[in-house]
Amino acid sequence: MDPNLLYWKAEGQSFLRRLRIWVNLLDPTLLLSSDPEIQRAHSLFGSGEKLNEKDEAALTISLSSVHSDSGAALPLIFRPPALFPATGPLVVASLLPHSTVKPALFWQFLLQSYSAGFNFANRNSSSEQGQSISLKQLLLITGTISYSTCAGALPQIFINRLGVRSPAVQTFFRSILPIPLSATLAFFNVFTVRSEESETGIQVFDHNGNPVGMSKAAGEKAVRETALSRAALFGMTAAVPNLLVLLMKRVRPFQRNSLLVAPFRHISTALVLGLMIPISFSLFPQLGTINREQLEEELQAAAVGRHLFYHRGL
Template sequence: MQRIDFSQPKWDQSTFTGRLKHFFWVTDPRSCVVSSEQLYEAKTLVEKYKNHREPPGTTTEQVWYARKLYESAFHPDSGELQNFCGRMSFQVPGGMLITGFMLQFYRTVPAVVFWQWVNQSFNALVNYTNRNAKSEVSSTQLGVAYVSATTSALVTALGLKTFLEKRAGSLLQRYVPFAAVAAANCVNIPLMRQSELINGIVVYDENGNAVTESRLAAAKGITQVVISRIAMAAPGMTLLPLVMEKLESYSWMQRIKFLHAPFQIVACGAILTFMTPAACALFPQRCSLDVSTLARFEPEQYEKLKKTVGEGSISKVYFNKGL
């Protein structure tokens, strides 16, 4: 039996299709209900298998399942068990509830304030959990990121709500939550990972050897994560307002208002089940940066790289962009 190569993903990560399959696998919401004990057992099996010490009779299917649980719950940089709500496997159940309620309760100021606060609290936790763990973040930086993102979301949501209430119909007002989420993502993620932008992140050669640090790599990775997060939210938060605006024009729909929120939650869940892995798959997890770009924009780090590996020995450096 051919052994599983843990240095390589199950699917080719150079293609979108391969990355999509991988993230469908890793973000599977069913992994949320697995106990911590089972997760640590999966981690132990993975470590034993890597060292050719797995229990006799262990099947390939068992190893693949253990790897799935391990990659869905443990951080790729630190190997630590991630908090439950911050795991990407919780993105669908967590996101569907919050997004559904944001889209349903957008008419009053207290509702807008409460659900935007809940959403940014959730986003801050996800962003921190899935950061590049090689870069430390202080409590002060976390606090500033959280307050700034929440403030930007509320300012955007309340500002647009006030502006549109007197100048636009109900349909445009339904898009206020998405505008707030997009604006907050542009603030939340960079601030939550500001230490990476300030100090740079460790970059590696193709064999995984650390060669230097780069702020440019951090900026590239964070930009891609921001785009992915906005893309993840966009279909549900832009299509559902159109659907609800049409449905609510029917008298039968107006008679079952108590089902509007459950309907939007379920619809958000259906969309996020696909969009979570699709958005994560937009860019490779193992991101790359041309050494020539590093030499042009970060000459000091390039000089450090030359001292480590020699000039012209590698053309690209690699790093984990986070999720």
């Protein structure tokens, strides 16, 4: 078992502890670490030696920059600390009330493309070691981006194609519909991009960290948990600012000066996204557990103990 997973096994079994860890790991300055620094940090972390205060930096670099299946450094743009700087502007722009369909499609395309890349880079890749991306997976990612882009722009498409002029109906399409739509598309993006884990299975480990075998049941659980956490992230990011804007429009200062609405929407969206990223990452353990009875029959016979562990991915 990778040293990163051993750390999550020891320290990441409670929500509050995971949240505290993720707040530290999402520091954007960690993106300045070079690949050699990351590999040195991962080697030091995995040496088994007791880390002193100075070496705690190596622990943080390893957890935030190394893939826990391959042991290789993650692509810079798809490391966890890059999620907020990359998606912040895209989420804000995608939730704007656009005047035409083209800008809505453009921003949705960028957001869904980055989300698909992040989900793929941070997947469980235990069944794919030494293999390049398959044509099937490439087509699946392309189809996911295309479908999500069109579906994400549906509110603006409805407004333009139906010629909606009613303020109440426009409010529904611009402020209410994007909430369940954002959550659903985030769930769909993870579920389809990482569907191969459910089909081929992922590595499961016993209590001592020894590999037991490949389990489709564990793969399904890992994908489902990650998809739910991502739905919570983007659903709440769409819900809170939109509902706050609806409430603020009834406040006298906002009624007198409608120009205040736009900056308030932008700032609140960025704040909610920044707060929800560590919360969503902490909803489920990074090293998940699955009951022995839920595994395939051949794995139940080989398994020792009541629970087994699996890398959930991110």
